Amino acid sequence: MRNFGQERDSSDSDDVVQVHGNQSWVQYPFSMPMTLTAMDDCLTIKNVHDSDIVEFYTCMVQVEAWVKEARVEYAKKKQNFETFTANRNIIVEELQVRDEVIKRLTRDVAEEQGLRLKEVNLLKGEIDAMGKLIVDYREGLKKVKREFAEYKARNKIYNSSKYDQVVQKINEIHI
Structure with missing residues (x-):
C-alpha cells in the first residue's frame, strides 16, 4: 500500500x-x-490537503511534459537511426556492387594479360623461326657466292658487266 x-x-x-x-x-x-x-x-x-494535491498535479503535469519531450526526442533519435541504417545499407550495397565490379575487372584484366602473353610467346616463336631462316639464307648465300667464285675462277667469265650486275643485285637482296 x-x-x-x-x-x-x-x-x-x-x-x-x-x-x-x-x-x-x-x-x-x-x-x-x-x-x-x-x-x-x-x-x-x-x-x-488541497495544496498537496495541487503540488502533486503540478508535478504530474511537469512529468507529462517531460514524457512528451522524451517521446519527441526518442522519435527524432529513432528517425535519425532509421535514416542512418538506410544510408548505411545503401552504402553497403554500393560497396558490394563495386567489389563485384572490381573482381570482374580484375578477372578480365588477368584473362587479357594471359591472352597477350600467349600472343607474345607465339610472336617470339615466329621471330625466332624467322631469325633462324635468315641465318640459314645467309649461310646459303655465302655458300652460293663461294661456289660461284670457284666457278668463275675455273671458267674465266669475259663479260664482267653482267657479272657485276648480278653481284650488285645479290648484295641488294642481302642488305
Missing part, C-alpha cells in the same frame, strides 16, 4: 483513490481525473 502525502489532520481524511485491479483512478477535489498504474492492487491516499 502506498500513501501519497502525510497525515496532517484526521478531519481531512477523504479517500480520493479508487482501485480497480492495477489501474487506480485518482479523483481530485477540483475534478481532475488521473490514472496511476500500481504494482499492487491497492493504492490509497489519506488525509491529503
Whole structure:
C-alpha cells in the first residue's frame, strides 16, 4: 500500500483513490481525473490537503511534459537511426556492387594479360623461326657466292658487266 502525502489532520481524511485491479483512478477535489498504474492492487491516499494535491498535479503535469519531450526526442533519435541504417545499407550495397565490379575487372584484366602473353610467346616463336631462316639464307648465300667464285675462277667469265650486275643485285637482296 502506498500513501501519497502525510497525515496532517484526521478531519481531512477523504479517500480520493479508487482501485480497480492495477489501474487506480485518482479523483481530485477540483475534478481532475488521473490514472496511476500500481504494482499492487491497492493504492490509497489519506488525509491529503488541497495544496498537496495541487503540488502533486503540478508535478504530474511537469512529468507529462517531460514524457512528451522524451517521446519527441526518442522519435527524432529513432528517425535519425532509421535514416542512418538506410544510408548505411545503401552504402553497403554500393560497396558490394563495386567489389563485384572490381573482381570482374580484375578477372578480365588477368584473362587479357594471359591472352597477350600467349600472343607474345607465339610472336617470339615466329621471330625466332624467322631469325633462324635468315641465318640459314645467309649461310646459303655465302655458300652460293663461294661456289660461284670457284666457278668463275675455273671458267674465266669475259663479260664482267653482267657479272657485276648480278653481284650488285645479290648484295641488294642481302642488305
